[in-house]
Amino acid sequence: MGHHFGSPLVSRYWTEACNDLIARVAKRWPDKISPVCQLPQSPGVRPEEWVDELDRCVKDLGFVGCNVNPDMAGGREPVTPSMASDWWYPLWEKLVELDVPCTIHASASLNPAMHLTNSYYIGQHTSAAVEILRSRVFADFPKLKVIIPHGGGAIPYQWNRHRGMHVKEGLEPFEDAARRVYWDMAIYDRESMELLIKRVGIDHVLFATEMFGAVNAVDPQTGRNFEDIVPIFRSIDWLSETDKQKITEGNARQLFSRLP
Amino acid sequence: MGHHFGSPLVSRYWTEACNDLIARVAKRWPDKISPVCQLPQSPGVRPEEWVDELDRCVKDLGFVGCNVNPDMAGGREPVTPSMASDWWYPLWEKLVELDVPCTIHASASLNPAMHLTNSYYIGQHTSAAVEILRSRVFADFPKLKVIIPHGGGAIPYQWNRHRGMHVKEGLEPFEDAARRVYWDMAIYDRESMELLIKRVGIDHVLFATEMFGAVNAVDPQTGRNFEDIVPIFRSIDWLSETDKQKITEGNARQLFSRLP
16 A cells, blocks of 8 residues: 555555556456455545545446555654544445445554554554544444454453443443454464454454465464464364354355455 | 653653652652652653653652653654664663663553554553564663563564564564563453463563553443452462462562662
């Protein structure tokens, strides 16, 4: 994505080129790849200026979802408004109109005190979820479909911090709010996967990993790549085969209504 | 703390007033309170300008530790250098010279997309730990004592993300690096406490809660305040009494060498 580079026009050209390339790949292997697009976001530029690319990708190119960058300036100025703000509403309207989900995922860290994959991403995805879940976004857009990546950053681990904040601020119980969104399982060990599933519920977890992502390395303890998490997920013995099928396929099929 | 307010001089006056007040309270109840100070940090101002307050507090007032704000501008400009940078070295030198530990804890979020206690704090403490543990700080200051608060933000939950990053970047194993610092247990449920203890080890966890902090509210599921975590900690049945004593007292007595 790299939304912090260049200008809104550079972001548009780059986004269209990337999305066109993804469309070609998906057309070549339709049984293996379902395309998801990026959007021509740019620091300080409002969603009404860039949401049209979602129309093009979904209607003309057969895309089934999109990614949304919650912080286009990479942790520097201009900061992007909270995802609780109606600044984002044109995007939510378009997602609901097209019935496609979005994943919230940041792009680049321009703050030298924040490691890209291990601090900035985790922090941004935590923040985005906190903002959306304490806002009136789902009251205004009950059919909106949002995916929080990487196991929700810090949220399942800091669970009672969020439950307590929701009680203190008079919001709906956090355990209910957390079930308004979906959480991907791109975390890389069994105990953390189990914590995620227990906290947000089997119906709200999507299997995910990366190729090749933040942890593209061999774990010296197992001899396997850290990202090779299918065996770890399979080893969770308190999940039934039906539960596992939901997490690896069923939930995604419900969420991505445009999947073939 | 509020280091983002005013100027370096305002920060100094405010810090001295706060520390003097803490010293009075500690002197009044010496069997209950051991004083820890803040430092007159200010956005963009180097540690050599404010580390003298640590001397005053420890040598003249009997303080046993201090707090360090990793991001004085509250998530805005000017961003503070990474804790891996030698920008921070005058602080580490002074801490080692006085043999007092520091807790890394941020103060105010000026980014409207980041909830203070639930996003910004968690993100800042994660980032600070990531930076320190991947740096040469402990090679240069082997006797430095650092405490990461609130269960380490996201780190124990994202454990293999950190292990994998350390392998990928050729750093020491993350599970070893994590034992160079101490982690406080101000997280508010049993499963998260257990995850923390298992990952960083019994010898590196310090019991902690807040009064009154981020989750000053009654949990409708238990009828108890979220911050009332002694019963939760006591219920962890696989810890021996010796283990529990380390976490509630022994580790802290080793770390805070100036405790009476």
